[in-house]
Amino acid sequence: MQLALRRRLLASTVLIGASMLSTAAFAQDAQTAETEKDDTIVVTGSLIANPNLEASSPVTSIGSEEALFRNTNTAEQLLRQLPGVTPSIGSAVNNGNGGAAFVNLRGLGTNRNLVLLDGDRVTPANQGGAVDLNIIPVALIESTQILTGGASTTYGADAVSGVVNFITKRDFTGVELNLSNQITERGDGNYLRADLTMGASLDDGRGNVVFSIGYQEADPVYQGARGFSRFGISSTSGRAAGGSPTSVPSSFALTGLPQQQVSPDGASLVPAYQDFNFNPFNIFQTPFQRFNVFTQGNYEIADGVEVYGRALYSKNTVQTIIAPSGIFGEALSIPANNPFLTTGIRNQLCSAAGIAASACTPTSTTAIPIPAVYRRTVELGPRISTFVTQVFDYRAGVRVDVTDTIKADVSASYGQSENDQTQSGYVLRSRVQQALNANNVNTCTNTANGCTPLNLFGPAGSISPGAAAFLSGESQISFTTALAQVRGVVSGDFGVALPSANDAIGFAVGAEYRNYRASRVPDFLAQQPGELGGAGGAVLPLRGGYDVYEAFGEVIAPLVQDKPFFQDLTLEAGIRYSSYTVDAPSNPSFKATTWKAGGSWTPVEGLKLRGNYQRAVRAPNIGELFAPVVTGLTNLVTDPCASLDVSNPPIRRSTGPTGILRDVCLAQGAPLAGINNIQDPAAGQANGTGGGNPNIQPEKSDSYTIGVVLQPQAIPGLSVTVDYYNIVVNSAITAATPGDVIGACFNNLTAASVTSAACTSIRRNPVNGRLSGSTATTLGLPQPLTNLGRLSTNGIDLSVNYNTDLDFAKLSLSFNGNWTRSIKFRASPTGLNRECAGFYSTNCSPTSGSPQPEFSWNQRTTLSFDMVDVSLLWRHISAIQYEPGIGTLFNGAITGNTTVAGQRVNFNRIPAYNYFDLSVRFDLGDNLDVTLTALNMFDKQPPIVGSNAGATAYNSGNTFPSTYDALGRTFAATARVKF
Incomplete structure (x- = not known):
């Protein structure tokens, strides 16, 4: 049924388009707006349509020419390089990319900003309500x-x-064809984009239709193709190839012993000596394919009555590729007569398990328990997750001129997003034990499902093709979201002005209804904790939704105009009342009122002061309300209970925990026999348990901006805007960071800590005491959602634009900069109020993920000649440091078998970075122009910080590839044909 619906929706999209067919780069000013054919201006940030009034909130605008100079293929690529925007999930995120791309304003999280298309909402991509920028x-x-x-x-x-x-x-009228291709200097990362757009005016200008169809395809860039990322480097030891303990040959956690690994000759077990280098399998640029159709039109059916509509369809395919699956610390047993057991290994396993030698012979069927087994199944190939997302979004409406100055606009829309994920290359945990129970090399004791014996003790390649096929499985997860909405707005002006002003008072009033729905349907394999080796926690079914009823109003009132020292004084205000009804057995509801007040004062021409205060409210989204509680993965570099350095085995930090620390570690579930051999979490990833919370309430935010706009008459072509912003989110819906959870227990240990909830709620691997392992048995760190959090940020935005004619050419200079003075996160009133501006760590990632520099700017210089434009973009990212107070990272010379061995590094600090992109555009006639771009023209290598300095999704390939360019110098060419 869903397939048939998709086909009908796609067919209708194309048919609508077919029937319809029978520039400054940067500016920052509240005047930036969409101008319709009747010159009515709708300012982003206000619902009032009036050609003479401006909103008091600063708006940054990026023109289409800037996107052309940058050779931008997706909206996410354009936004993530803007000052004040923290890079979020996008094409540079591999392990953690769910097939979509998002924007994160001010580092406060993708769920706290809104993406609009022509001022209207579009269907979200996930249960968190975020819109996929790929569409x-x-x-x-x-x-x-x-x-x-x-x-x-x-x-x-x-x-x-x-x-x-x-x-x-x-x-839009005419036909425009865009063809673009880019490739790195090293010959990989090819990215192709083609778009065809057609538009026409109808009935002597009474309407317009436009139809656009596009295709994109991007090739992967593997981390193994770059010297700095070919080997994983430990952030704490500086040792290359310090990746995952789930390696090959196999290693084992045995009672009372440090981690043991099969010796190179396969004859015995020795202390672990070789981690698995997962970097060469991972990628810096995710493979991406998109087919999209967009059509919209408007037509004036009578004087003052206009109908309009739009239809959008997008099919996106994103692949994430990570290192092979494996056996990640599973408790297993093996019969003594297993044909692949050597005498030496058999005797060692039996001794560790306390089994007498007489019961441990090559002919004995005694089951030898192994507390935890680690083996990377390279024979199965990499783990690949393929995300296919289809999005349909439709809107139709009518605009009516109520009077000469008042319009009514009523519209309705419906959108649906379907994301189908296929996971392949994963080991099925339930079949591993079956494959170990074998008494000869060809036959399992239980032959069900075509079982083939597993050789757990050989080198890479020792798992036979038959065993690999038996062990591997494929899983499917389908996710659907839908948004239906109806909105009516009456806006314009009252036709009268105050005696001291010239312009009439503007207003907007209206009502809105929205209905959100989301569901997740995982197959049986995805629902079993730990069944897919290396897939993280279980994915459980989810279904939920809510309805929103809202009424709102805005007013903009010019108080004084054209008077001495009062060229213009305008005030504005607005209010919105919202009522939420949630689909749940308890049928909870939320009611919220938001409001704003602001104004602008122009004392003399060329100088404007502006300010705005807003009370915002964010209700919990579907995921925060309905997501089942599960155990998954989080990030933690060091464990207070660990005495072995996981990044440098078998190096010891201590002989083991003592005193109260020892008692606490035992109370958290660490086994007594292994208390002195606990290791840090594998690959810097600890287990964490959390999910939705039906009892959470809306969070509240207070924000204000104060700014000045300068356009001095003495310097024609110059405009300067400076704005201070301050945003505080109280009762924030958040979960504690790993550092918060660890600190709440271990920072001030006393005798009471042994039984305190802060300590005993942390649950360790019952086999080896680690905070990592099978998600079926190791709950790890508790991270429930609460309303106890607080977020805040403040800083200054600066924009400078200057245009002048030099006679021989036109010069355009633009500067867009941000100073993030502070961005703080606190999970609870008793938690640390963590400062993250200018810092990076796993703790500074709950909302931002990527590092947030204190200073960042883009500066573009463009010289325009008759037929050629030459433009240089300078991108600056200020220096950032590792978060203080949580330990230090490596500082010294990199060691190990790697091309960067011997290079001196300090993982505790990233210096300031500057990138330069050069673009040249040629006008080759009235109908053709070509733009050539060199991105990162000086081929600057990204900073190396190791593999576990930050969150896994953003700290990849020993760097932060969403923030810094990991691809190197890249060349792009775009041809645009217009008729």
């Missing part, structure tokens, strides 16, 4: 407008940190 039709984008700070009064919940509004080309 935005780049070829049709006229400008991208970003308003930061609370905007819930104008657009509803989620707009706590701001909105991103993509404005499409509304009156």
Whole structure:
């Protein structure tokens, strides 16, 4: 049924388009707006349509020319390089990419900003409500407008940190073909994009239709193809190839012994000596394929009555590729007569298990228990997750001129996103034990499902093709979201002005209804904890939704105009009332009121002061309410109970915990026999348990901006804007960071700690005491969602633009910079109020993920000649440091078998980075232009910080590839043909 629905939706999208067919790069000013054919201006951040009034909130705008110079293929690529935007999930995220791309304004999280298309919501991609930027039709984008700070009064919940509004080309006529290709200097990472756009005016300008179709395809870039990332480097020891203890040959956690590994000759067990280097399998650029169709139109059916509509379809395929699956610390047993057991290994396993030698012979069927087994199954190939997402989104409406100055706009829309994930290359845990129970090399004791014996003690390649086929499995997870909405707005002006002003008072009033639905349907394999080796925790079914009823109003009132020292004084205010009804047995409901107040004062021409205060509210999303509690993976570099350095085995930090520390470790489930041999979490990834919470309430945010706009008449072409912003989110819906959980227990140990909830809620691997292992038996760190968090950020945005004619050429200079003075995160009133501006760590990732530098800017210089434009973009990222107070990372010369061995590094600090991109555009006639771009033209290598300095999704390949360029110098060419 769903397939049939998708086909009907796709067919209708194409048919609508077929029937319809019978520039400054940067600016920052509240005047940036979408201009319709009747010159009515709709400012991002306000619902009032009035050609003479401006909103008080600062808006950053990126024009289509800037996107062309950058050779931007997706909206995410464009946004993540902007000052004040923290890189989120996108093409540079591999292990953690769910097939979508998001934006994160101010580092407050993707769930706290809103993505709009022509001022309207589009269907979200996940249960968190975030919109997939991959569906935005780049070829049709006229400008991208970003308003930061609370905007819930104008657009509803989620707009706590701001909105991103993509404005499409509304009156496009003619035909435009764009062909683009880029490739790295090293010959990989090829990226192809093709877009065809057609538009026409109807009935002597009474309407317009546009139809666009596009295709994109990107090849992967493997981390093994770059010298700095070919081998995983431990952030704590600086040792190369210090990757995962789940390696090959197999290793074992045995009672009372440090980690043991099969010796190189396969004859015995020796202390672990070789971790698994997973880097060469991972990628810096995810393979991506997109097919998209977009069509929209408007038509004036009578004087003052216009109908309009749009239809969007996008099919995106994203692949994430990570190192092979394996056996990750599973408790198993093996019969003494297993044909692959050597005499030496058999005797050692029996001795560790306390089995008498007489019961441990090559003919004995005695089951030898092994507390934890680690083996990387390289014979199965890499783990590949293929995400296929299909999105349909439709909107239709009518605009009516109520009077000459008042319009009514009523619209309805429906959108649906279907994401199908296929996981392949995974070991099925339930079949491993069956394959170990064998008394000859060809036959399992239990032959069900075509069982083939598993050789657990050989080198890479020792698992036979038959055993690999028997062990491997494929899993399917389907995720669907839907958004239906209806909105009515009456806006304009009252037709009267105050006696001291010239412009009439503007207003907007309206009501809105939204219905959100989301469901997740995993297959049987995905629902079993630890069944898919290396897939993290179980994925459980999810279903939920909620309804929102809202009423809102805004007013902009010019108080004084054209008077001495009062060229213009305007105030604005707005209010929105929201009522949420959640689909749950208890049928909880939320009610919230948001409001804003602001104004601008122009004392003399060329100088404007502006300010805005907003109270925003964000209700919990479907995932925060309905996601089942499961055990998955989080990040933790060091464990207070560990005496063995996992990144440098068998090096000891201590002989083992003592005193109260020892008692606490035992109370958390560490076995007495292994208390002196606990290791840090494998690969810096500890287990964590958390999920949704039906009892959470909306979070509240207060934000304000104060700024100045300068356009001095003495310097024509110059404009300067400076804005201070301050955003605070109280009762924030958050979970404690790993550092918070560890600190709450271990920072101040007393005798009471042994029985305190802060300590005993941490649950260790019952086999070896680690905080990592099978998610079926090791709950790890408790990380439930609560309303106890607090987020805050403040800083300054600076924008400078200057244009002048030099006679021989036109010069355009633009500067867009941000100073993030502070960004703080606190999970609870008793938790650490962690400062993350200018720092990186696993703790500074709950909302931001990527590092947030204190200073960042983009500066573009463009010289325009008659037929050629030459443009240079300078991107700056200030120095950042490892979070203080949680220990130090490696500082010295890298060791191990790697091309960067001997290079001196300090993983505790990343110096300031500067990138330069050069673009040249040639006008080759009235209908053709070609743009050539060299990205990272000086081929600057990204900073090396090791593999576990930050969150897994963003700290990949020994660097932060979403923040710093890991691909190296890249060349791009774009040809644009217009008729």
